[in-house]
Amino acid sequence: MMNRKLNALIVDDEAVVLNSMKKRIMWDKYNVENVYVAGSMAIAKKIFEREHIDFMLSDVEMPQGSGLELFEWVKLHYPATECIYVTCHPEYDYMRKAMLLGSVDYILKPIDYSELDEILTKLVERLQSEREKEEIPGDIVIRVAVQESQENHNQSVHDAKRFILEHIQEDICVDDIAMTVHLNASYLMRTFKKETGVSILEYITNERIKLAKEILLSTDYPVTKVAELVGYPNYSYFTKIFKKSVGVGPKGYRNENAKSHF
Structure with missing residues (x-):
């Protein structure tokens, strides 16, 4: 059962993509209360500094700071935040680095929203699950x-x-x-x-x-x-x-x- 409301951030330098994702994703289904948008790495950083972000959907290729560079910064300062990459680039090197950084998954543009639904459902279930921490011996x-x-x-x-x-x-x-x-x-x-x-x-x-x-x-x-x-x-x-x-x-x-x- 989902109890805690979540906050999401969409990062993409294309306004059309930002608006489309914000409108087409059924955020209520994933218990997301607030959806923030950023058109660049700099704007995304400012949002992180004032809001708690549970997960972000980020483009890879962006001017003035790529999605990979952004997530490296996020992992350093806000390590609990998860990331799903939304990209036009299926190239191995891009995705290998994305997964090594700890991204949850990636999806290619144009977006298949049924595929994205599966990814988001699994992510949110994990975010909402309560883990009982055991002590290291x-x-x-x-x-x-x-x-x-x-x-x-x-x-x-x-x-x-x-x-x-x-x-x-x-x-x-x-x-x-x-x-x-x-x-x-x-x-x-x-x-x-x-x-x-x-x-x-x-x-x-x-x-x-x-x-x-x-x-x-x-x-x-x-x-x-x-x-x-x-x-x-x-x-x-x-x-x-x-x-x-x-x-x-x-x-x-x-x-x-x-x-x-x-």
Whole structure:
């Protein structure tokens, strides 16, 4: 049953497309209360700064900032927001990057609204579902925390890393980290990259994969549960990210390393 009202954002540089999607999609069916529109990346950012957006429908090719660049920014500042790409480009490179960023799906123009209905229905069901969060086994967290504490970084970076580990199951926002360590978000991102060699977003991904590897080898939890424990409710996205990082999928990693771990 759907309880919480949702907010959606449509991003496209063609006014005809914006108006058509806003009018033709039966938003009430998806429990969407507010539908915002933006004709550019800059306008979309301003909307994000003043409104809570649950999901967006975004074109890929736009002047002054593509849909891919926009979603990279969204994932950094508003990681809970989901994205569906609406595009004229079926090219592999575009869609590969879109899926690696964690987009829910994509649909080609001209839009097949019955296909879009299926995508939106699945997305909204997932957004509305209540997930019971289980705790990561304490000994696993301690092992990872000890490894991180041995790194020689300044106090702000250490505090940021500790915040990330403590909230690894949640949608982590750079602004929240910055507030916790009492630094400007831009300054924190620069300092973090300089001290660690990776961006905050890359570090969060690395930590999630590191924890996932520990859980896979220390427990018999199903991979879907491991994905949720480290902050990836989207199982398919988790397996793609894991394989990209480790070179093999989570099941393969467990099978190859389980015996040597014990």
